Amino acid sequence: MIHVACAIIEKDQQILICQRSASQKLPLKWEFPGGKQELNETLEQCLIREVKEEINLDILIHQSLSKVEYHYPDFSLTLYPYICSIKSGELKNLEHEQILWVNPTDLFRYDWANADLPIIEEYLRTKR
Template identity: 55%
Template sequence: MLKVTCAIIFKDNHVLIAQRCASMKLPLKWEFPGGKIEPGESKVACLVREIKEELNLDISIGEDLTDVIYHYPDFSLHLFPFICTYQGGELKAMEHSQVKWEKIANLMTYDWAGADVPVVKELMKLYQ
């Protein structure tokens, strides 16, 4: 089972969402950015590293949300979501087809990757 972190990055009352590239698994689905935890790496270190590598952003890590175990047809993952705050850097989509800052109220209008749906729902309950 893959162990993956994701960041719900807040900036000016919006959160950062990312659309997967057509060539990735789960093509064109929306997700909160993050990535696989490397052996010996902490969840927080993973998230800071992945967000810097994929988006060129610096973040601070806050509270964690409920983790999600999700089974796709060809793989399973254990997702660890964290509330984060934008600290700096110029946003660049290095691995995603697009990234955007969105209002929490609009999140359910996107076609989310299955594992991210419970995170979106929890986020909407917390912030509305």
């Protein structure tokens, strides 16, 4: 089981979403920025590190959402989502196909990795 932390980064009533590169697993699927937890690293430390590595932002973590366990045909993961904001940094796309700021009501218009779908549903419920 792979443990992955992901950031739902809010700014000006929008959410940052990332499209996986064509060379990654789940090519061109949309996801929230984040990545795999390393040994002796908390999920929060993992998230802060991964967001910095992927999109060059320093974030503040505000709230966790429910974890999601998902089994793809060739791997399984537990996804730990956190609602975050930007502390500092200039947004840079360092590894994704593209990154976009979108209105939360438009999230389901994108082709998401399946593990992210329950996270979007819970996030939208918390924002009503």
